[in-house]
Amino acid sequence: MPGSTSLDRLRFASRFTDALPADPVAANQRRQVEGACYSRVAPAPAGRPHLLAHSAEVAELLGIDADAVADPRFAEVFAGNLLLAGMDPYAACYGGHQFGNWAGQLGDGRAIALGELTDVDGRPQTLQLKGAGPTPYSRTADGLAVLRSSLREFLCSEAMAHLGVPTTRALCLVGTGDLVMRDMLYDGHPAMEPGAVVCRVAPSFVRFGNFQLAAARGDIATLRRLFDFVVAEHFPELAGAPAPAAALFAEVVRLTADLVVEWLRVGFVHGVLNTDNMSILGLTIDYGPYGWLDDYDPDWTPNTTDAATRRYRFGRQPHVGHWNLVQLANALHPLVDDAEPFQAAVDGYVSQFDDGWRRMTAA
Template sequence: MNTIQLNIQDTFNKELPADPILENSRRQVKEAFFSYVTPKKTTAPALLHVSDAMLQALGISEEEKKSDAFLKIFTGNEVLDNTKPYAMCYGGHQFGNWAGQLGDGRAINLGEVVHNNKRWAIQLKGAGETPYSRSADGLAVLRSSIREYLCSEAMFHLGVPTTRALSLALTGDEVLRDVLYNGNPAYEKGAVVCRVAPSFIRFGNFEIFAARGDHESLKKLADYTIKHFYPYLVTPSKEVYIQFFKEVATRTLETVLHWQRVGFVHGVLNTDNMSILGLTIDYGPYGWLEGFDFGWTPNTTDATNKRYRFGNQPNIGLWNLYQLANAIYPLIDEVEGLEKILNDYKVDFEEKSLEMMRSKLGLEQKEEEDSRLILQLEENLELSETDMTIFFRNLSKFTKEKNGSGVDIVKEAFYSSEEIQGEILEKWNTWFTFYRNRLKKERLSDEARKEKMNNVNPKYVLRNYMAQLAIESADKGNYSLIEELYQLLKKPYDEQPDNEKWFVKRPEWARHKVGCSMLSCSS
């Protein structure tokens, strides 16, 4: 018996059909939802960091965290009592093209835990090959694992729906990776992240069964998902499946709007990376906007077409919902209900995006001129490279009454302040006059508005250069920066005077540095 006492209540691998083949070989898995897989034992596992918040959420004590069993279980070297680890089967559209079967190629689910009436699926990423690994090794490197661990927790504290992370560990093994896909592979430190979410079911779980014409399995999956994660929809029926789709669409839009609010770019919004619960899932080549740019993508693979650029994320959310609608159509056999939801998404995005931008500007009342005010602001932000996070955070200091230039208040956000002259300066001065006149229609005092703005415009986000500094330190055996950033990102909306060094624009050395400006899917 191991010493971690968790309230294991598995459902996915007990209520849904398993792959009857137990051999861990790459193959097409038919009429099954998952394959049983045992995580790969590692040479010298070592914990680097553990999330105190997720320890509490799962009901794990400090004493248990320090045990040998905790280390072994959450690095894949020991299996939890009364559990049968597995990898999920799903398909997906990648960069707009149907890719067929994909599945958990390097993720292994350990089980489901219920604590304080909340259900959590626990999953190891980088724990070895599965039947869905295709030509890969199922492992992960420290570089990408640090990024995933820090970002999932940072997103939670930003108020963005997300998967979480319990632990980050070294495996003691070396992993061969070609970071830039340019034929120069190198060995890197292997690592494992323990990811946690109510469920890791994706759009692609539904797509694979629809693509294969396996409508019986499709219905089982929909009924299972509704039973455990949308229980208020009650007994499955055509109407309930339509309502289920509406719930998924609503949650998806909510999450995308949060991304736009904080300047987060996912980087690889394939349908297999879309959570059926509307969570941010699979932190690969993500990034935060440094300079405000609707056309920016952090993904080297997407550099040409920029399908997953910042400004296109709402459209991709809709495109992916169309694929999910096509997948569940056989359960409904009529298009009207699904089409209405998809059309509503477009209308809702316009309304909620405007509402979100009002909140970033500290506007409570609705005025017809707001759309024009926001459009002019977005156009101005792209006139000269302007840091999004610093701009909106400092904008809260602007007042209704004239007390100096608005440009001076946000000047720290400009990468090249010498460019803010002539026509560009004139456009900014015009906008600030417009903004001040608009603020005068608001009831809130300047101080009350500042507080509200600072609750939606974070001061600290996980910029790529920050993650890269933590990675480079960790590669040298110094893991203190992981802890420093973890603590910083717990309170992204607080001033944190002692951490002002992180409230700065991207340093020039990071502008074109690998891992800072663009990233690949290599991890």
């Protein structure tokens, strides 16, 4: 087409929305969403999108060349103003335990996935906009993000990747040209801050909480469809296992144990290890009040809202990983007749973590 660039040649797929049950209600209103894995939702228009930063490495992984990044429409696309061929934007429906308490439905309150691109290695990668506006899961929030927090996520996800820690990636950081009100110090003095959207990239953004919500509601049909999708897309080698649910859980146990070892290796504290922030692929996901140790202090947490109990402090992360895995096992249990393999996998977490710790410290 006249004036077209390589941006126009990107072809998005919609594996998640094609395979899983959708919210039948089209209205973008805060509500409980039943019997669905996601809600289709359009990103909120940004007033003046402008590219602030991008990862050339992630762009190359996705087959996005320099001409596409230089295209003025690149910022429009990754602010959510312009959809490309094949994009089917949605917010995922999930629940979770927050600080040890069941919170019910949570969902993508300010994240909207655009769809999947096949990377240069032939692996599907989901592109997700964080801060692109409200969804049915936003509860009392506005679904937006400010530059301050978006920059932290952009930098940290790329830094963690280069430190060798399993993580989501970041394609780009786009300023919206709009102002967003936030109380930065939580002291009752909100102020306007520049808005931004970060485009996150991962093979999957499925969390422990996706399984938990369906199980908690007794929606076994949705739980089964989600399980089948995750196995087919991300663990196809497990499809023929005698007990595929137990096999999947054992693999997630291994991935989670390895992930926590990597966090401790680099002195990273996630800060909010709720079950809705635990990746089914063992990736670091949702960079919020994270931090790194300066002086060694196993009781340190960067999360001021966790200051009283320090549930998610540095030294407790291995224990929290174990606790969260137990919640995932409970969610998957309706898919099996025999719970013994789940118990064996949970019991094996400690030895897998210890083995990983010894290998790491000996390296």
